[in-house]
Amino acid sequence: QVQLVESGGGLVQPGGSLRLSCVASGFAFNMYVMTWHRQAPGKERELVATITGGGTTTNYADSVKGRFTISRDNAKNTVYLQMNSLKFEDTAVYYCNARRFASDYWGQGTQVTVSS
Numbered sequence: 001q002v003q004l005v006e007s008g009g010g011l012v013q014p015g016g017s018l019r020l021s022c023v024a025s026g027f028a029f030n031m032y033v034m035t036w037h038r039q040a041p042g043k044e045r046e047l048v049a050t051i052t053g054g055g056t057t058t059n060y061a062d063s064v065k066g067r068f069t070i071s072r073d074n075a076k077n078t079v080y081l082q083m084n085s086l087k088f089e090d091t092a093v094y095y096c097n098a099r100r101f102a103s104d105y106w107g108q109g110t111q112v113t114v115s116s
Contacts, residue, residue: 001025001026002024002025002026002027002105003023003024003025003026004022004023004024004096004097004098004105004106004107004108005022005023005107005108006020006021006022006094006095006096006107006108006109006110007020007021007022007023007110008020008021008110009094009110009111009112009113010111010112010113011113011115012086012112012113012114012115013086013114013115013116014086014087014088014114014115014116015085015086016086016114017082017083017084017085017086018083018086018112019080019081019082019083020036020080020081020083020094020096020110020112021078021079021080022034022036022078022079022080022081022096022107023076023077023078024077024078024079024096024098024105025077027098027103027105029074029077029098030053030054030074031053031100032053032098032099032100032103033050033051033052033053033098033099033100034050034051034070034072034079034096034097034098035047035048035049035050035051035096035097035099036048036049036070036079036081036094036095036096036097037094037095037096037097038090038092038093038094038095038112039092039093039095039109040089040091040092040093043092045095046061047061048060048061048064048068048081048094049061049064049068049069049070049081050070051070051071051072051079053074053100054074055071055072055074058070063089064083064090067083067084067085067086068081068082068083068084069081069082069084070082079096081094081096083112086112086114087114088114088115089114090112090114091112091113091114091115092111092112093109093110093111093112094109094110094111094112095107095108095109
């Protein structure tokens with residue numbers, strides 16, 4: 001059974017940091033491109049960061065470039081999103097996603113709230 005379980009969300013002040021984790025099971029994790037997406041209230045889901053199966057290539061949305069870092073540990077079947085210098089506009093539910101050809105899996109999401 002495929003599972004993606006996110007954790008690490010919470011309430012943080014502007015300028016603060018959080019690290020999200022997503023633990024995968026039920027598929028060949030190292031073969032999949034992993035991505036983090038987010039969805040703010042009233043807005044469409046947007047792609048935040050991408051990392052290839054081997055972890056050698058990453059890409060980021062312009063809005064988070066220089067502040068967020070995606071990484072993965074294939075031995076632990078886990079992908080991470082380190083979020084620094086958080087802003088009010090980073091408030092959203094964050095989802096991890098695994099994809100390879102026609103396979104496309106989503107986690108349940110974790111809430112990140114940036115508030116003073």
